[in-house]
Amino acid sequence: MSTQKDLPAALSHAFEKAIYRVHSPQGDIDVRIGQFNRTLNQLLQQETSRGAAILTACNPGAQICSRAFNDAVQESLLRSLQKLDLRWWPAVNLDPNGKWPDEPSLLVLDISLQQARWQARLFKQLAFVYIPLDGKPALHDVQQRLPASNQAQLNSTTSL
Structure with missing residues (x-):
């Protein structure tokens, strides 16, 4: 199920056509x-994972940022996942047409759809990939308007 209805068509198409390369313990896997x-x-079954998500903190809002900025926000994402005691494998999001820079990402194991959506929202991403138990990856958009009470948490989580 794809829920990219709120994304501009060109951006939705780019996300749908991207290659999400996971660096698993058994080698690279293109998703x-x-x-x-x-x-x-x-592999997800072996890990007894109830679901997995491919998340990044890079280039929030689909705006290309500097490598230094992307490295810093990606480190913040790692710290956020560690606080939740979630396991992950490194990954990279690739544009098969080479028009968008490669984005470091993570395949997060044993994460619920709601947790994945929240992490994507915290790091101002427009969409993320979720792999449910049936193993079929789906693109999910992220509504970025947060209630005012959550805005303070967002700012403190993503501050560098």
Whole structure:
């Protein structure tokens, strides 16, 4: 199920066509939206993962940022996941057309859809990939308007 209805069509298309390369303990696995990946599914089952998400903190709002900024926010994402005691494997989001820079990301194991959405929202991402138990990756958009009470938490979480 893809829920990118609020994303501009060109951006939604780019996210849908991207290659999400996971650096698993068994080697690189290319994940594509809507395509079941047997190797990834088997690894997630071995890890007894209830679901997984591919998350990044890089280039918030689909605005290209400096490497230094992206490194800093990606480190903040790592700290946020560590606080939640979540496991992860490194990954990278790739544009098959080479028009968008490679983005470091993480495949986060044993994360719920709601937790993944919250992390993506905290780091001002427009979308993220979620892989449910059936193993079919889906793109999910992220509504970025937070209630005022959550804005302070967002600012403190992403401050560098």
